[in-house]
Amino acid sequence: MKPSQIEMDRFAARTQRSKAQLELGKKHFPLGVTSNFRFYPPHPIYVREARGARLWDLDGNEYLDHNMCFGVMMTGHANPIVLEAVAEQVKKGTMYGMPYELEQKLGAELQDRFPVLELLRYANSGTEATMHALRVARGFTGREKVIKMEGAYHGVHDTALVSYKPPLKEAGDPKRPTRVPASGGIPAGTSSNTVPCTMNDLEALENCFKDNPGQIAAMIVEPIMMNIGICEPDPGYYQAALELCHKHGALFIFDEVKTGVKLARGGACEYFKLRPDLITLGKAIGGGFPLAAFGGRRDVMDVLTKGKVFHAGTYNANTVGIAAGYAALTKVFTPEVYKRHATLNQALIDGYNERLKKHGVLGYAAGAGCNGTVMFTEKVVKNYRDWLSIHAEMWKTWFYGLLARGVIPQAYAWDEQWTFSVAHTDADVAFHLAKLDELIPALQKAQELPRE
Numbered sequence: 427m428k429p430s431q432i433e434m435d436r437f438a439a440r441t442q443r444s445k446a447q448l449e450l451g452k453k454h455f456p457l458g459v460t461s462n463f464r465f466y467p468p469h470p471i472y473v474r475e476a477r478g479a480r481l482w483d484l485d486g487n488e489y490l491d492h493n494m495c496f497g498v499m500m501t502g503h504a505n506p507i508v509l510e511a512v513a514e515q516v517k518k519g520t521m522y523g524m525p526y527e528l529e530q531k532l533g534a535e536l537q538d539r540f541p542v543l544e545l546l547r548y549a550n551s552g553t554e555a556t557m558h559a560l561r562v563a564r565g566f567t568g569r570e571k572v573i574k575m576e577g578a579y580h581g582v583h584d585t586a587l588v589s590y591k592p593p594l595k596e597a598g599d600p601k602r603p604t605r606v607p608a609s610g611g612i613p614a615g616t617s618s619n620t621v622p623c624t625m626n627d628l629e630a631l632e633n634c635f636k637d638n639p640g641q642i643a644a645m646i647v648e649p650i651m652m653n654i655g656i657c658e659p660d661p662g663y664y665q666a667a668l669e670l671c672h673k674h675g676a677l678f679i680f681d682e683v684k685t686g687v688k689l690a691r692g693g694a695c696e697y698f699k700l701r702p703d704l705i706t707l708g709k710a711i712g713g714g715f716p717l718a719a720f721g722g723r724r725d726v727m728d729v730l731t732k733g734k735v736f737h738a739g740t741y742n743a744n745t746v747g748i749a750a751g752y753a754a755l756t757k758v759f760t761p762e763v764y765k766r767h768a769t770l771n772q773a774l775i776d777g778y779n780e781r782l783k784k785h786g787v788l789g790y791a792a793g794a795g796c797n798g799t800v801m802f803t804e805k806v807v808k809n810y811r812d813w814l815s816i817h818a819e820m821w822k823t824w825f826y827g828l829l830a831r832g833v834i835p836q837a838y839a840w841d842e843q844w845t846f847s848v849a850h851t852d853a854d855v856a857f858h859l860a861k862l863d864e865l866i867p868a869l870q871k872a873q874e875l876p877r878e
């Protein structure tokens with residue numbers, strides 16, 4: 427039996443209630459769940475409750491959680507400071523559909539962290555934030571096409587859901603990747619406006635502009651690609667890309683939904699010392715409640731002021747998300763937290779790399795800020811096609827092996843990464859590494875099997 431199957435069976439044996447709950451879920455929802463990303467075989471963990479860095483499933487198993495809701499929960503689960511702020515706010519109303527003071531205070535805090543945000547607007551999800559940012563860019567430039575990196579994820583709207591994880595046989599020449607819609611139901615007229623590009627390849631980027639002269643409204647990038655594990659830009663790549671965009675009259679957008687207030691206090695803009703034209707924020711900025719934002723250059727965002735582009739939303743700046751986000755950003759995510767996360771994350775990364783090297787296990791661990799992962803492949807991943815070389819059997823052995831031992835290492839699958847919250851400790855890193863030690867023989871066996 428494959429090592430991944432042994433570990434999956436071990437996980438399944440202790441999560442029988444989750445299995446039964448999935449069967450019930452199938453009566454209500456496609457795949458039994460409410461987002462495609464929440465399903466994985468043989469069944470996902472059904473959560474009973476979560477607190478701090480810990481989560482309990484229906485069978486009563488306790489887990490050290492590093493999924494943290496796909497990186498949202500940098501506050502830790504049920505953070506008391508955030509809960510108190512929300513409890514105070516809900517007494518005064520949850521939705522006004524009218525302006526109020528706290529939305530401005532959070533706006534000022536975001537502008538302080540991200541000076542690029544000369545003007546901003548709120549939304550409720552990363553999908554909305556990138557959708558609105560792209561509409562603003564299109565409205566400002568009067569152009570329709572958008573460059574995105576092959577393998578990058580920017581949410582589920584029609585422009586974004588193209589060349590997300592294209593099969594290699596359909597992906598074409600890396601210097602001019604073929605556009606591959608990632609879902610049925612996307613009108614060809616829409617997806618034809620998405621221009622896929624290969625990350626870290628300036629020649630490929632130049633080709634995007636050459637092939638679509640005067641038509642590119644914007645280039646949108648995940649500053650560190652965190653939907654193919656961890657994939658960092660080459661030094662100078664973004665500066666050159668930004669200059670190329672401006673040379674061609676296009677805008678440069680950082681999609682900071684994952685990096686946002688996590689990579690550094692001022693996100694990737696601070697980390698890479700770059701000033702994009704627009705940025706998008708989501709996930710962690712809401713302190714564990716739904717909140718997103720987009721914004722940037724005043725002259726660009728002024729297309730909203732002038733009524734050239736329309737933006738609205740009943741739930742925008744709902745008081746709960748704003749109160750939670752404000753408490754998280756001003757009271758929880760202190761400068762010390764960023765230092766501590768860097769140290770904790772590095773300790774886990776180093777612990778992985780020492781063990782992989784010592785035991786001759788294929789792969790490397792990498793990360794930045796409070797995010798990291800292990801990439802089961804030999805070469806440092808620089809783009810989506812490098813990422814395809816990841817040894818999935820090893821990854822599955824690792825994922826299910828850790829689940830069965832009380833660690834949720836990250837969300838399923840090998841395009842995700844772990845997250846540290848303010849509740850994670852040195853002892854958690856030691857626990858995680860001790861569980862990894864138990865798995866080394868299984869990983870060594872998995873490594874011998876051919877890649878899928």
Ligand SMILES: Cc1ncc(COP(=O)(O)O)c(C=O)c1O
Binds near residue numbers: 496
């Ligand atoms: C970089 C990036 N942008 C946008 C999104 C979409 O965010 P949401 O799921 O809140 O719509 C995600 C979600 O994972 C993301 O990773």
